[in-house]
Amino acid sequence: MSFKVLLLDGVDPVCANIFKERGIQADQPIKLSPEELNSQISNYDGMVVRSATTVTPELLEKATNMKVIGRAGVGVDNIDIKAATTKGILVMNTPDGNTISTAEHTCGMIIALARNIPTSVATVKNGGWDRKKYMGSEVFGKKLGIVGLGKIGSEVAKRMQSFGMEVFAYDPFTTKEHASDMNIELVDIDELLGNVDFLSVHTPLTEKTKGLVSLKNADKLKKGIRLVNCARGGIYEEADLPKLIDDGIVGGVALDVYSQEPPNEELYKVLEHPGIICTPHLGASTEE
Known part of the structure; x- marks a missing residue:
């Protein structure tokens, strides 16, 4: 009996071809309901x-023949690792698969925030023309804070340094040597939040990173800080973002990931705020 693999979430068809070339049956249904x-x-x-x-x-209990789960991406927080391990199922990810695409998307979000690109585009398309309203700011000479100086965070740092940004980082798992080699200053999280003009997060969602920015710690933020999240939804407290912007504490937010995907009605109302740029989890969505 041949090894059978189920491909979900719109994985690129090239994945099925790779399996089939190796004699592995790969099934790729268009969409399966939870019951199916x-x-x-x-x-x-x-x-x-x-x-x-x-x-x-619960799903793994029904996966009586499952031997391996592959995550086409970096984060595995949507897979219960403990339950899989208990059942002897190997969980694998592709840590380099979306590094460049996510880093580039993050950099695009930073520039879009700095220059008010999405809102100004919408205005012109609707017949408007207001250059003064959409006065932006240069990123040159500004301070970029990165939480998580891993593969993606490091690639973001390199690219934004080319724009002339000064980069600071918080990462308890990296070394001073790694940061120094990249001309990045490591600081503690409170210093980072209170010092930088732009903040980009590149970490898993954990108890320590959940709600990293919220109304509760608004007094720790540099006034006008701009926030970017292309990592995991929930690292910024989404419900608090409109008020943080309206109060002038946060200068703008760019999100590619959300605590619930697709967002529910309540979250969609949050995303309607004109100070929030939002894309539908496109960080890894490139042809490459």
């Missing part, structure tokens, strides 16, 4: 997911 997934998962030895599918202990 529960009923079919026992037929497969492996599966590949992106971020849309949540691999829960």
